[in-house]
Amino acid sequence: MYEQVSHSLLNAILDDLKPEIRRQDLRHFYTRLGANFYAIYSLFFNLYGHREDFQQQMLNLVETMAKGYINRSSVLERVDIEREQDHNWFLSQKWVGMALYTNGFAENLDDLADKSPYFQELGVNMVHIMPILMCPTGKSDGGYAISDFRQIDDRIGDLNDLRRVAEEFRKRDILLVLDIVLNHTSEEHEWAKKALMGERQYQDYYFMFDNREIPDMFEQSMPEIFPESSPGNFTWNEDMQKWVMTVFHDYQWDLNYSNPNVFIEMLDIILFWANQGVDVLRLDAVAFLWKKIGSACQNERNAHLILQLMKDCCQVTAPGVLFIAEAIVAPVEIIKYFGEDAIIAKECEIAYNATLMALLWNGIATKNAKLLYQGVKNLPVKLERATWLNYVRCHDDIGFGFDDNDVRAVEYEPFAHRKFLVDYFSGQFEGSPARGMVFMHNDTTGDARISGSLASLVGLEAGLESGDQALISDAINKILLLHSLILSFGGIPLLYNGDALGVLNDYSYRDDPSKCNDNRWIHRPKINWERAELRKKQGTVEYTLFNALKKMIAIRKETSSFADFNNRELLDVNNEHLLCYIRFNHLRPSERVMVVANFDANPQYLDLEFISSKGINIYAHFIDLYSGRSPAQYDRRIVLQAYQFYWLTEI
Numbered sequence: 001m002y003e004q005v006s007h008s009l010l011n012a013i014l015d016d017l018k019p020e021i022r023r024q025d026l027r028h029f030y031t032r033l034g035a036n037f038y039a040i041y042s043l044f045f046n047l048y049g050h051r052e053d054f055q056q057q058m059l060n061l062v063e064t065m066a067k068g069y070i071n072r073s074s075v076l077e078r079v080d081i082e083r084e085q086d087h088n089w090f091l092s093q094k095w096v097g098m099a100l101y102t103n104g105f106a107e108n109l110d111d112l113a114d115k116s117p118y119f120q121e122l123g124v125n126m127v128h129i130m131p132i133l134m135c136p137t138g139k140s141d142g143g144y145a146i147s148d149f150r151q152i153d154d155r156i157g158d159l160n161d162l163r164r165v166a167e168e169f170r171k172r173d174i175l176l177v178l179d180i181v182l183n184h185t186s187e188e189h190e191w192a193k194k195a196l197m198g199e200r201q202y203q204d205y206y207f208m209f210d211n212r213e214i215p216d217m218f219e220q221s222m223p224e225i226f227p228e229s230s231p232g233n234f235t236w237n238e239d240m241q242k243w244v245m246t247v248f249h250d251y252q253w254d255l256n257y258s259n260p261n262v263f264i265e266m267l268d269i270i271l272f273w274a275n276q277g278v279d280v281l282r283l284d285a286v287a288f289l290w291k292k293i294g295s296a297c298q299n300e301r302n303a304h305l306i307l308q309l310m311k312d313c314c315q316v317t318a319p320g321v322l323f324i325a326e327a328i329v330a331p332v333e334i335i336k337y338f339g340e341d342a343i344i345a346k347e348c349e350i351a352y353n354a355t356l357m358a359l360l361w362n363g364i365a366t367k368n369a370k371l372l373y374q375g376v377k378n379l380p381v382k383l384e385r386a387t388w389l390n391y392v393r394c395h396d397d398i399g400f401g402f403d404d405n406d407v408r409a410v411e412y413e414p415f416a417h418r419k420f421l422v423d424y425f426s427g428q429f430e431g432s433p434a435r436g437m438v439f440m441h442n443d444t445t446g447d448a449r450i451s452g453s454l455a456s457l458v459g460l461e462a463g464l465e466s467g468d469q470a471l472i473s474d475a476i477n478k479i480l481l482l483h484s485l486i487l488s489f490g491g492i493p494l495l496y497n498g499d500a501l502g503v504l505n506d507y508s509y510r511d512d513p514s515k516c517n518d519n520r521w522i523h524r525p526k527i528n529w530e531r532a533e534l535r536k537k538q539g540t541v542e543y544t545l546f547n548a549l550k551k552m553i554a555i556r557k558e559t560s561s562f563a564d565f566n567n568r569e570l571l572d573v574n575n576e577h578l579l580c581y582i583r584f585n586h587l588r589p590s591e592r593v594m595v596v597a598n599f600d601a602n603p604q605y606l607d608l609e610f611i612s613s614k615g616i617n618i619y620a621h622f623i624d625l626y627s628g629r630s631p632a633q634y635d636r637r638i639v640l641q642a643y644q645f646y647w648l649t650e651i
């Protein structure tokens with residue numbers, strides 16, 4: 001958009017650019033800068049316009065983008081242009097993701113590059129390598145307490161190794177996803193160290209207070225994230241004689257985005273990683289980016305403005321790079337991380353579907369899909385060019401963050417129901433086969449979350465231990481059921497390292513002093529590759545799971561109705577044990593797949609007559625895409641066994 005105030009500023013900035021920047025061929029850069037400049041200027045002004053150095057900061061911002069562009073390789077620039085031309089590329093059903101820790105999946109980055117055939121074997125073509133940057137030993141929060149944003153942890157490798165991974169992935173058409181931990185640094189980061197030395201400029205990168213007055217005001221409305229291991233949101237620093245804001249662990253210092261220097265530094269880091277060949281950046285803990293007294297300090301409007309500004313700037317330098325919002329917050333809040341535009345996502349193109357994840361787990365515990373149905377029905381409609389990351393498990397705990405109104409609508413009492421879920425997954429509920437652990441019980445609020453691997457949470461561990469074949473087979477079916485939904489729901493499915501092999505809880509963290517206070521390590525496994533070979537041996541659990549998922553993934557990729565173009569219709573099927581939706585091809589709506597999943601431990605019927613009003617031809621002949629067979633049918637009802645799913649097409 002052309003607007004005179006901002007454009008005269010743009011002209012002034014272009015005149016002031018450093019000579020080495022001016023000498024470059026910046027044609028594409030200028031076109032995009034011109035297109036986005038009004039938005040960038042407005043957002044930057046909104047956040048920092050009150051400052052005397054605003055114009056200088058604006059110049060710094062443009063120079064940061066220009067430097068980033070100059071450092072972008074021609075290969076990556078080509079990718080940018082290809083993706084500009086095919087701008088819906090990431091909405092295709094062809095993408096299937098997996099999240100892993102480098103040293104959990106392989107020995108190091110080099111070994112990970114060597115192991116990339118495994119991804120192809122399973123069909124995974126988007127790999128989220130969890131944080132690999134420098135962290136202090138012991139105080140690392142699993143990589144999320146970074147002491148140097150540009151250096152790779154030397155136990156894992158170096159930048160050359162990462163480039164090799166990126167190249168290997170690009171050759172195989174696998175997307176590389178890396179984290180950007182925006183919200184905080186380790187207390188050992190250079191900025192924190194300078195702040196510790198008393199440098200005012202760096203103290204202003206964080207939130208620091210001489211006494212409890214302001215911290216106490218903040219605390220009145222801020223929840224606690226790690227109440228057991230890191231209660232409160234501030235930590236007293238003896239050396240500085242100051243209270244430092246530490247929302248997560250006491251060694252993770254929150255960055256202060258009301259300081260434009262922080263914004264520009266972090267943008268520079270984003271562009272640095274974009275230029276290493278990263279396709280997608282997972283922006284960690286984005287809900288927390290803006291702190292305001294009197295609020296929960298999550299989902300603040302300015303947090304959204306910061307993300308919009310980051311997107312606009314990144315589009316100028318590296319438009320092919322996508323953002324994933326990791327905002328594990330209430331359903332109505334998550335949706336806002338796609339942006340505020342009336343139609344098109346202009347914040348993060350992808351967001352974790354934490355709501356679906358929690359609802360799926362609820363379905364497993366209750367053997368019932370009524371809350372799942374209610375929650376999916378009330379999922380706000382996404383913007384165009386925005387997509388979900390659908391997952392069952394990840395490296396974090398499971399929080400039961402669904403909407404209380406939905407919980408009440410299906411006649412559960414929210415507090416008691418969440419207590420039931422925690423009891424169920426920690427195996428304390430009578431008859432529960434789950435082997436999870438309670439994570440971060442909050443004595444004041446009674447809240448708690450759950451840790452545990454997928455396989456252990458659905459009863460595989462208990463089944464293998466007792467040799468109970470029925471339990472083992474139920475666990476396998478539950479794992480497949482959950483994946484059948486994340487693979488067909490609409491969005492990018494994200495598998496978690498080990499889940500395709502049925503990896504159980506790993507209790508070894510208890511013996512490691514740096515991990516024993518954080519039971520999330522129970523589900524951050526080290527893959528035993530000898531055992532993983534069992535995926536090739538018929539009759540093993542590994543074989544059954546791996547090959548079933550491999551097949552599901554292959555079918556997903558062939559099924560254009562599974563692409564994500566707001567093309568899902570949820571069906572009320574008059575049976576609360578079943579979740580059922582239709583996915584249709586957005587260009588050819590008659591081409592469709594009816595997905596139905598039975599959460600119950602008993603067989604259930606899908607009554608075709610009941611849904612005939614939805615345009616389903618009850619006399620049609622159905623074929624299940626997954627098994628290739630017609631489903632068992634009885635009196636115009638389709639029969640589903642315990643924990644069975646179908647992907648049905650009509651022929």
Ligand code: OTU
Nearest residue numbers: 141144248284285286326327328396397
């Ligand atoms: C994220 O977590 C990471 O995924 C965690 O591994 C980190 O510990 C945390 O940030 C701090 O960097 O912030 O927006 O257990 O679900 O903290 C959601 C709680 C987050 C996590 C939550 C999450």
